[in-house]
Each structure stands twice: as C-alpha cells, then as structure tokens.
Amino acid sequence: MPAYAIEIILNRQLADCLSMPVFITDTAGNLIFYNEPAENVLGTRFEETGEMKVETWSTIFKQQDDEGNLLPPDSLPLVRTLKEQNPNHKTFWIVSLQGKTEKISVTAYPIIGRAGNFLGAVAIFWQVKDAS
Amino acid sequence: MKITLRGVRGSIPTTSPHMSHYGGNTSCAVVQEGDCILVMDGGSGMQQFNLLEGTGINRVDILLTHLHLDHIQGLGFFIPFFNPENDVHIWGPASKTNSLHARLSRYLSPPLFPVQLRDLPCKLSLHEVGNSTFHIGPFTIDSRFVIHPGPTVGFRVSNGRSVFTYIPDHEPALGANGMLTDTKWLSGFDLAAAADLLLHDAQYSFQQYQSKKGWGHSSMDDAVKFASLAGVKQLLLAHHDPAHTDAQLDELFADLKKRNNYFFNYELAAEGMQIDLP
Numbered sequence: 001m002p003a004y005a006i007e008i009i010l011n012r013q014l015a016d017c018l019s020m021p022v023f024i025t026d027t028a029g030n031l032i033f034y035n036e037p038a039e040n041v042l043g044t045r046f047e048e049t050g051e052m053k054v055e056t057w058s059t060i061f062k063q064q065d066d067e068g069n070l071l072p073p074d075s076l077p078l079v080r081t082l083k084e085q086n087p088n089h090k091t092f093w094i095v096s097l098q099g100k101t102e103k104i105s106v107t108a109y110p111i112i113g114r115a116g117n118f119l120g121a122v123a124i125f126w127q128v129k130d131a132s
Numbered sequence: 133m134k135i136t137l138r139g140v141r142g143s144i145p146t147t148s149p150h151m152s153h154y155g156g157n158t159s160c161a162v163v164q165e166g167d168c169i170l171v172m173d174g175g176s177g178m179q180q181f182n183l184l185e186g187t188g189i190n191r192v193d194i195l196l197t198h199l200h201l202d203h204i205q206g207l208g209f210f211i212p213f214f215n216p217e218n219d220v221h222i223w224g225p226a227s228k229t230n231s232l233h234a235r236l237s238r239y240l241s242p243p244l245f246p247v248q249l250r251d252l253p254c255k256l257s258l259h260e261v262g263n264s265t266f267h268i269g270p271f272t273i274d275s276r277f278v279i280h281p282g283p284t285v286g287f288r289v290s291n292g293r294s295v296f297t298y299i300p301d302h303e304p305a306l307g308a309n310g311m312l313t314d315t316k317w318l319s320g321f322d323l324a325a326a327a328d329l330l331l332h333d334a335q336y337s338f339q340q341y342q343s344k345k346g347w348g349h350s351s352m353d354d355a356v357k358f359a360s361l362a363g364v365k366q367l368l369l370a371h372h373d374p375a376h377t378d379a380q381l382d383e384l385f386a387d388l389k390k391r392n393n394y395f396f397n398y399e400l401a402a403e404g405m406q407i408d409l410p
Contacts, residue, residue: 003321005263006277012317013307114283115262116228 139177155403178206
C-alpha cells in the first residue's frame with residue numbers, strides 16, 4: 001500500500017506528542033490513527049486494532065445531548081467536517097459500550113494538503129470539567 | 133543511466149582544503165541517458181560546467197527538490213541558460229501561495245542577482261510538480277512531497293530497468309518517537325522503495341541530530357534505517373554538514389558502520405563520483 005501523504009503523517013507525528021485524545025481519519029471517515037490518550041477513550045490500543053472501518057469505530061460509543069437524546073450523525077463535528085471540509089466544534093455526552101458516560105467537546109478540522117486537496121480529518125476530544 | 137555527483141555538501145558551499153575529498157559544492161547531480169540530460173537541483177555544483185557544449189544536445193531538464201538557497205544558488209551560473217538555441221525546462225515543487233516563477237524570481241532578480249529570470253536568452257519552460265508522475269525522454273519520474281520545511285519533493289527516476297531516487301533534504305524521523313517503521317507512515321517511502329540507488333540526506337551524526345530536530349535533515353543513522361526499510365540496493369549518504377571535514381566525515385562513517393549492520397551497500401557521497409546503472 002502506498003504511503004500516506006506527508007500532511008497525514010505529520011498530523012500523526014504531532015498527535016503522538018499531545019496529551020489530548022486525537023483521532024485521524026481518511027476522507028471516508030475510516031479511523032487510520034489514534035494516539036495514546038485516545039486509546040483511553042476508545043478502550044482499545046492502536047497497536048492491537050490497527051485501522052478501523054468507519055462502521056466499526058462509529059459504534060464504539062453513543063453520542064447524546066444534555067437531555068439524553070441520541071444525536072443524529074449529521075450533527076457531529078467530525079461527520080460535518082468530512083462532509084463540508086470545514087472545521088466544526090460541539091459539546092455533548094458520549095456513552096461507551098461499558099456504559100461509562102462522559103461530557104466532552106470535540107473539535108474537528110479537515111486536512112487540506114499543499115495542493116489544496118482534501119486528505120482526511122482530525123478530531124480532538126476535550127474532556128469537559130464539571131463547573132459544579 | 134549515468135549519474136555524476138557535482139555537489140553533495142549541505143546548507144552552504146565550503147572551500148576548505150580539509151573538505152576537498154567529499155567536496156564543498158552544494159546539491160547537484162547530473163543524470164544522463166543517450167541525449168537526455170537531467171540536472172537534479174541547482175546548488176553551487178551547477179557552476180562551471182557546460183554540459184551541452186559539443187554534444188549536439190540542446191535540451192536540458194533541471195529538477196529542483198525545493199527552493200532553499202543551497203539548491204538554487206548555482207542557477208545564475210548555469211551556462212546553458214545563456215544560449216538562445218537551448219531549451220531549458222525547470223521542474224520544481226508547486227505551492228498554493230506563489231508560482232514557481234515568482235518564487236525563483238525572488239533569487240534571480242535584483243538586489244540578490246543582476247540577471248532576471250525573464251532576461252535569460254534560452255527558451256525557458258517552468259513546470260510545477262507535486263505528487264506527480266511525468267516523462268522526460270527515456271525517463272519516468274515520480275515526485276512526492278517529503279518532510280522538509282517549505283514545499284519539498286523527492287524524485288524517483290526510472291529508465292525502465294533501473295531506479296535512482298534522489299532525496300537530498302529529508303527528515304523522515306521527525307516526531308516524538310522518531311521514524312515510524314510502518315512504511316505506510318514513512319515519508320518518502322514510495323520514492324525509495326526497492327530503488328537501485330538512493331541518494332539521501334545524512335547531514336548529522338546521531339548525537340548532533342538530537343539538538344537539530346525539526347531542521348529538516350536526517351542523521352546518518354536515520355538515513356541507513358530509512359534505506360533499509362525501503363529495501364534499497366545501494367545508498368549514498370549526502371548533504372554533508374558544512375562544518376564536517378573529510379576526516380570528521382570518515383570518523384563518523386566508521387562509527388556508523390560499527391553500530392549498524394545492514395546488508396546493502398552504503399557509503400558517503402563525494403563530489404565527482406560517477407555511478408552507472410543499467
């Protein structure tokens with residue numbers, strides 16, 4: 001398989017240096033890398049899973065609003081970024097397969113390469129500290 | 133194809149007699165097959181040779197990996213530019229912000245240089261490349277962006293029988309944990325995979341690299357590791373640091389050999405070296 005574009009490789013190398021959970025997808029939303037802090041969110045290790053198809057990793061947790069209603073996929077930052085090739089940000093709740101609930105903010109941005117071509121997207125998960 | 137190295141020094145030309153074996157001219161290599169001549173980079177190694185004189189050839193193609201000064205400073209002294217009978221083609225990395233012509237003109241214009249690009253008497257054509265494949269004479273050439281500050285490509289030159297890969301400025305080990313060994317995540321891998329000959333950046337010793345991360349260059353150790361991952365047959369370590377004398381380079385290379393045990397040929401590139409590939 002050909003190597004990824006350097007814009008993707010450099011995003012992974014940056015993610016390796018960060019303490020925020022970072023997920024990198026290709027243009028179809030397949031998860032091609034997640035860093036160590038993201039391993040804690042997913043409950044899996046990248047070394048073990050390798051890349052994950054969008055159908056697989058999108059079911060690892062459910063997304064809910066403050067009232068506990070399921071959020072439609074099109075309202076999620078990463079899904080919107082992949083569709084629109086624009087940055088997006090949103091705060092919501094995630095429920096893991098183990099039933100653990102956590103409030104997070106997600107920032108997603110598109111990776112637009114040197115030639116102006118869309119190469120993939122990055123989602124950063126920010127843990128929201130409870131003000132109370 | 134016949135490859136002649138005309139400049140293998142990095143960053144700035146050097147003139148010390150203690151550097152005369154490996155040479156002081158910056159990046160330039162000539163690749164020739166039949167009537168087709170490629171000049172890889174336009175460093176100071178490009179000066180003082182009239183490669184078209186008496187050959188009956190009037191076309192030359194210059195392939196620029198990037199526009200840092202040590203890769204273009206010889207352009208103003210490239211003799212074929214000044215003959216109106218010559219066709220000169222320059223291939224260089226594309227940028228979203230400025231054309232290749234505009235970026236080259238920053239150097240080839242006053243106050244940095246008296247002659248402007250548009251005043252060159254030859255028939256000049258500029259071509260912008262990125263992750264591209266193109267053909268020149270008998271050669272198929274692949275260019276790919278590689279990790280180095282600013283738009284920078286490497287080149288894979290194939291004549292259908294042999295492959296010469298040229299990546300003189302490259303830092304594939306940039307990152308928290310150094311070089312990623314999964315080749316899908318390795319900058320430059322597609323260019324170098326199974327090449328017969330790879331000329332690659334090896335500016336620093338292992339120790340020096342620790343304080344130069346992010347400057348865009350490789351340690352000798354990373355260069356041989358990269359070549360090993362790519363499965364190349366022969367490696368030339370190039371872009372020698374301008375502070376390294378011949379004796380120091382020999383010492384660093386001997387130390388590298390002691391610490392690494394790879395089953396392919398690798399050696400230090402030297403100015404004037406010629407390599408024939410079938």
